[in-house]
Amino acid sequence: MTELLLYALLGAGLAVLAGVAKGSMRRWVIGAGLASLVVFAAFPFSRARGFLSRDTVDPTLLALMPTFPLLALIPVGVLVALVLARRGGKAAGLGGALGGVLVMVAAAGWYAQPVQMVRLFPVEGLMELILALGVAGSIALLTFGRPRQRGPLLLGAVVAGVLTFMWFHAPQGGGAYLPKSLGYYKLLFPTAPTTQQEIADAYNRALPELNAIRKELGQDALKPIQSLADLQGAIPQQASSEGYRLVQPATTQYGAFAVFFLAGLMLGAGLMQLRNARLQEPDDWRAGILIALVVSFLIPAFDATEFDLNKLVVGWPFLQQFADKAWPPLLADSSAERYPLQEVLSQIAVTVQMALVGTFLAAIFATPLSFLAARNVTSGSPLMRSVFYLTRLFLNVLRGVPTLIIALILVAAVGLGPFAGVMAIAIHSMTELGKLYSEAIENADKGPVEALESTGASGVNVVRWAILPQVLPLFVSYTIYNFEINFRSSLVLGLVGAGGIGYFINEKMASGQYDQMIVGVIAIVIVVNIIDFASSWLRSRLV
Template sequence: MTGLLLYTLFGLALAVLMGVARGSMRRWIVGAGMALLVVFAAFPFSRARGFLSRDTIDPTLLGLTPFYPLLLLIPLGVLVALVLAPRGGKAAGWGGVLGGVAVVVAAGSWYLQPAQLVRLQPVNGLMELLVAALVAGSIALLSFSRPQLRTPILLLAALAGVLAFFWFHTPQGGGAYLPKSLGYYKLFFSTSPQSQQEMVESYNRALPELNAIRKELGQDELKPIQGLADLQGAIPQQASSQGFRLVQPATTQYGAFGVFFLAGLMLGAGLVLLRNPALQEPDDFRAGILIALVVSFLIPAFDATEFDLNKLVEGWPFLQQFADKAWPPMLADVAAERYPLQEVLSQIAVTVQMALVGTFLAAIFAMPISFLAARNVTAGTPLMRTVFYLTRLFLNVLRGVPTLIIALILVAAVGLGPFAGVMAIAIHSLTELGKLYSEAIENADKGPVEALESTGASGVNVVRWAILPQVLPLFVSYTVYNFEINFRSSLVLGLVGAGGIGYFINEKMASGQYDQMIVGVIAIVIVVNIIDFASSWLRSRLV
């Protein structure tokens, strides 16, 4: 609980700091409020344990509301803040203060509750409805760019949404591929004292058999419990299979940290706004929506990436050991006939050549493809429009596959070595350069094109004399810049066996020869800077 209050103080301090900088406070009240509604409905807050680890569920605040109605103070407090926000001034400030206090009180009181037995109730159809809304919404967006076809597009969107719902809802449809999505969202309801007592008795009856197993495994025996709060782990299997879980409020999930931080931010913004009611802007609601979207994506992203600065503290001894072994670099060991510098220079040359050949091949094939992917060049006939859409689809699909994945596939197909790296770079760069080249062609000046067309010149001559002279300097500039990117990509490709300096670094790192590995790192830094300066100078001369 203390850690959560620190998050509240951090949010409050951040709001005060922005107030000192005379930023708008109302937008932070709106943004924190909207983000709190998302966290309330969608982010895990505590933990509910079953018999096995896979039975464990992390309930949301909304899911816990039937069991603990006081949590309704959170959305009510937020709605009060959002209703008062349009009035601005001290009214919006009081809304932020009331909303922040309500969230802290309701969420804080939850963590003071003991562990209790609850009953699960899946909400069937909710995830299916969200998928259907996503499908329908994606199609409906097309109607904004085509007003003349708005009605047919909206009807198609509605039909697609209905079909997606029923397909996803059936076990033979979406349920066969994503079985956990069916009934994914769950509400938690309280149980009677009699059910909880039966749980305790069931646990104690099964204890002798469980202790016999633990004794064979060399583990300590468990003692009989007097209440559910004494449970240190799973609940009995029979109760878990019947839909019961043991809710432990003190076990915090990432949604809890988001709730207390946002509550502190809302409270702090409200207090600052009470002191200085002029800290508001006309576009606060639009900015607040943007803040809420960013926060709603960032909070689960930090959890999914296991962001934890304590791990750096724990890993500090290795970093010290690495630094001690890596410095000074070993350029050569004549007695042992080891020459790292010579090998590094050789591998750096291979890496540069990989990037050079891959970029060259990509540029050669991207140039003709880019004209087929340019809207202004393929606007003549329905056939050319079809070619345009197919070419754009090809570039978009292939560009979505990372270079590393392509390299992995090619290494498996053609074996270890730089050839796989060259082909991976060429394939991925083809899509990037094709996209850049086509956009340059589309932005070319129409005057020379129209002048040649008025004289009856053919399409090839128009491209040769009107478009190509305009875009050729851009083509060269884009190619040079892509070569710079490809050199960095080729460093990573070496880690998967595609040759070059990356392979050397991976080999030395795996064998603990850090003093040789650091030679490669230093060489990379030097070559990257040389290429950066050279490509920047060349691009400045071309464009």
């Protein structure tokens, strides 16, 4: 609980700093309030254990509300804050302060609850509805800027949404491919004390058999329990299979930290708004919505990536050991016939050549594709418009596949070595350059094109004399910049066996020869800077 209060203080401190800098406080109240509603409905808050680890459920605040109705104060407090925020001034400050206090009181009240048994109630159809709304909303977004097509597109959005829901909800439809999504969202309802005692008694009856198994495994015997609060691990298998779970309020998930941080932010912003009612701007609602969106995506991302600075503290001894072994670099050891510097120079040369050949091939094939992917060049006939859409689709699909994946496939097909790396760079760079080239062609000045067309010049001559002279300097600039990117990409490709200096670094790192590996790292830094300065100078002369 102390750690959660520190997060609340952190949020309040951020609001105070923004207020001291004369930033708008109302937008922080709005953003924190809207983000709190997202956290309330979607972010895991506590943990409910079953018999096995896969039976564990991480309920949200909304899912916990049937068990602890006081949690309803959270959306109520947020709605009060948002309503008063529309009035602005001190009313907005009062709403933020009141909302922040209500959110913290309700969330803290949950942590004061004892361990208790609940029963799961899956909400059927919810995930299917969310997916259907996502599909319908994506199609509806196409109506912006197309007023004449708004009616058909909205009708298509509704039809697509309904079909998506029906297909996903069907037994042989989407549920067959994503079975965990069906009934994914679960509400937690309280159980009667008699039910909890029956489960505790059933646990005690099964304890002798369980202890016999634990004894064979060399584990300590478990003692009988008086209540569910005495359980140290999983609940009985029978109770778990019937949908019962043991909720432990003290087990915090990332949603708990988010709730207290946002509550502190709302409270701090509200108090600063009360102190100075002029800390608001006309576009606070738009900015608040943006803040809520950023927070809603950023907080789960931190949890999914297991972001934890404590791991750096734990791993610090290895970093020290690495630094001790890596310095000074070993350039050569004639007694052992080891010459790392010579090998590094050779592999760096291969890496540069991989990037050079890959970029050259990409530019050669991207040039004709870029004209086919340019809207202004292919708008003459229905056939050419079809070619335009097919070319754009080809470039978009292939560009979505990372270079590393392409390299892995090619290494499996053609074997280890730089050839796989060259082809991976060429394929991916072709799509990137094709996209950049086509945009340059579309932005070309129409004056020379119209002048040549008025003289009766053919399409090829128009491209050659009106478009190409305009876009050629940009083509060169994009190609040089892409070469810089490809050099960095080729370093990573070496880690999967596609040759170059990356392969050397991976080999030395795996064998613990850090003093040789660091030679490759230093060489990479030097060459990257040389290529960067050289390409900048070259672009300044050509563009």
